Amino acid sequence: MKEFDKMIEGLPYHANDPELVKARQQTERYLRQFP
Known part of the structure; x- marks a missing residue:
């Protein structure tokens, strides 16, 4: 799920x-x- 990975990229988690x-x-x- 690349979109979500991009969204959370750089977050301190x-x-x-x-x-x-x-x-x-x-x-x-x-x-x-x-769909």
């Missing part, structure tokens, strides 16, 4: 931060609703 992982999963679920 590690990629495996639990909150960030959760947010990423929620975003993926949301975007999957659209």
